[in-house]
Each structure stands twice: as structure tokens, then as C-alpha cells.
Amino acid sequence: ETGVTQSPTHLIKTRGQQVTLRCSSQSGHNTVSWYQQALGQGPQFIFQYYREEENGRGNFPPRFSGLQFPNYSSELNVNALELDDSALYLCASSLDPRETQYFGPGTRLLVL
């Protein structure tokens, strides 16, 4: 059984650019959640997708947007990148929104 995978592993962007991060959920999981983990902090919830619909959103501005595809993989898009967006972005999948979340290895984004 394949676990949660994310791509790319590392990314460097400049301020004002846009970025797309990708996540493949674990087999059989229909729910994907995205988190931002700043250095030395715990992960902060960005949003969750369940069966291709947004199912909750944290305290992040609209320039953070997402998508879930029919195969339940997901994308996180960030527009107009800011220096403070530099972080580890984690994707987690679960059988449904109430079940245990399993995390991918993360994408480390550096904004210069």
C-alpha cells in the first residue's frame, strides 16, 4: 500500500511568484488536509478537501487555494508569495474527515 506522497520535495521561489504543491493521498482515502509548518512550530491547518469539496478552512488568506481531483489527489496553490510563506507544507490523507490523518513527507518552500 502506497502512503501519502508529495511533490516537489524542495522549492525555491521569489516574492510575488505563484507556486503549486501536489499531494497523492493514500489508497482508499477520500480526504486531504493541508498544513503549514513554520520553522520550530507545530503545523497550522490551511484547509481540508473531502470528495472534491472544501470541507473547512483555517486562518489563511484567499491567496492560499486548493483543489481535489476525482482520484482524491490534491493541489495547494499559493499566489503572490511572501517571505513569511517560507515553511514546510504538509499534506495528510484520511479515510474520511473524522478518521486518523496520515502525513506525507512535506514540501519545503523557500521564498526569497
Place this chain on the structure above:
Amino acid sequence: GDSVTQMEGPVTLSEEAFLTINCTYTATGYPSLFWYVQYPGEGLQLLLKATKADDKGSNKGFEATYRKETTSFHLEKGSVQVSDSAVYFCARYSGNTPLVFGKGTRLSVIA
């Protein structure tokens, strides 16, 4: 709002020492509680969980008991190894709210 508070690190122990990492939570209702571990340069791995009061989660020698009366979920291990060096996160989930994490506790085990 709902929150999780962990003891501040870093925690440095000698190999075979006893480990306790404190975690308390605030919550409405009856949350599920989790410990996740993050090894250097990696994502989060689920270590153990408990879904109701008095449940004990255990895995790889680690244990934590869901204490509703003290709103705590302390992580313990009787004898730590160098390979246990990592950052440990306590988290809660309740109803339709997302996972809420503590700030993490860095553990360093020296031989």
C-alpha cells in the same frame, strides 16, 4: 478556542532514561488525542492515539493515557534510545474541527 499545550523543550536524556513529555488540551466535547513524531528532515508520523477517556495508546514502547479529569495526554517511554531523538507533537481532533497541534517538544537522546 481549542488548544494543545506541550512542555517546552529541548529535552536531553541519556540512553535508557525514562521519558515523560507533558501535554494538556482544552476542548469542547470529547476530542480524539494523538502523538505524532517528526524525525529530522521528514514529515509527521503517527505514533499513537486514543479516542476516549481512559484509553491508553501505545506503540514502539511509547504510551499515553487519555485523562479526561486532568485534560492530559502525557507521553511516556520507559527506556529511550538514541533513535528516539526527534520532535514530538501532541494533537487533538474534535468533531469537524481540524487537527490542532502543540508547538512540539524536541527530544535529544545521547549515548
